[in-house]
Amino acid sequence: MQRYLIALFFTTIICFSRGQNIVLQDTITNKPEDSIPGYAGLYDISDGIKDIGRFIRRDTSQKVSERRSGISILPNINYNPSIGFQIGAKIVGGVYLGERENTAMSTFATALSYTTRGIIYGYFAHDAYTKRNKWNLKGGLVIAKMVALDYGMGMGNTITTEIPEEQVLNNPDRTRYINQYTVYGLNERLYKRLLPGMFVGAGVFIELKRNINTVGDHEITPLTVYSDLTGYHAGRYNNNGLMFNWQYMTRDNPNSAYKGIYADVVLRMSQTWMASAQNAYQLQTDFRKYWQLSEYRPNHVLAFWxxxxxxxxxxxxxxDLPGTGRDVYSRSGRGYTNGYFKGSSFFYSELEYRFPILRNQFLSGVVFANVQTADDRLGTKLFERWEPAAGTGLRILFNKATRTNLCIDYAVGRFGQKGLFLGLNEAF
Structure with missing residues (x-):
């Protein structure tokens, strides 16, 4: 399957690379693409399809409308080691609810997909900013039948205990288990702007997990051991509660930022009075910084997450334990499968260098490296043990109106973990 994806990628490049000669003065003078009428000088997949159509018709007299849609309707094709190969339908879009000079782009996405690991996933997500960024409403709805790879808790430490349950839970041999479950999820957050770029808000989350089981004939599994130790039902439970939030945002685009900062701090409080199985309190932090490295090539960027x-x-x-790929869009930890490392507390950082390849931004590249750490129930503390990964990738400009890129990455981690990661929009 990876060979087919690579062949498809290079076929696409050959078809569309002719557009690299279409570079107008507006791009050279480094005007932001959103301020250029018709996004002159930029070239995306839509342009390539139109050029191929003209070539087939042999008719160059027809003019293409300068008005570009902020909505992309496309096959929802994805691949990574956690989900296998994914196919489905996806709609992503961006719109400004106020003047572009003082209002951030509002984005939305909805999709229905199926993967070769048996995952059926449907969702709707939104991140909307009202005029002058006075209010920000973000959240989403998820209904899914999930299949999740499981490697136990912690960082794969070698342990000396002879207790079978502790051996299974911390899994130093990195034995792979497969958990299945159905999830119904809803979360909504409402933010009010206090200062330019700064917001505070609150929200609610509802997560119902049902039909939980581990595939195969196992006497005990990390799931059952942990559930017995903590008093959770191993087959079904609710996780419902409230959120309080602080956000600071100056990045210039949510899909592929060239500059600015995004910071989000969330206090999640699972509450039994809201039908949650237990009370729990988790503080989540998300920080992203983008440095634009070139005055003339705006997509030449150093990014930190x-x-x-x-x-x-x-x-x-x-x-619900935090871990690899457990961020909102499951994009952290390229080089490992989702949930490969996890604990009661988890810390992740990544540095990515993004560079242009074609002057019209149709094709660009990235190199990245990341580290992660988690605690466990045997005494390993957060920040005590680290696991790295690194990789490289290519970007194809899918929609220049929203800076939507098709991302193809290959990453390598430890314990033999590696793989191809295909997705839409930057990891962060």
Missing amino acids: HWGSYNIGGTLAYL
């Missing part, structure tokens, strides 16, 4: 989740009270259920 930190994501963390810290337990400050109570105990989460096993499937």
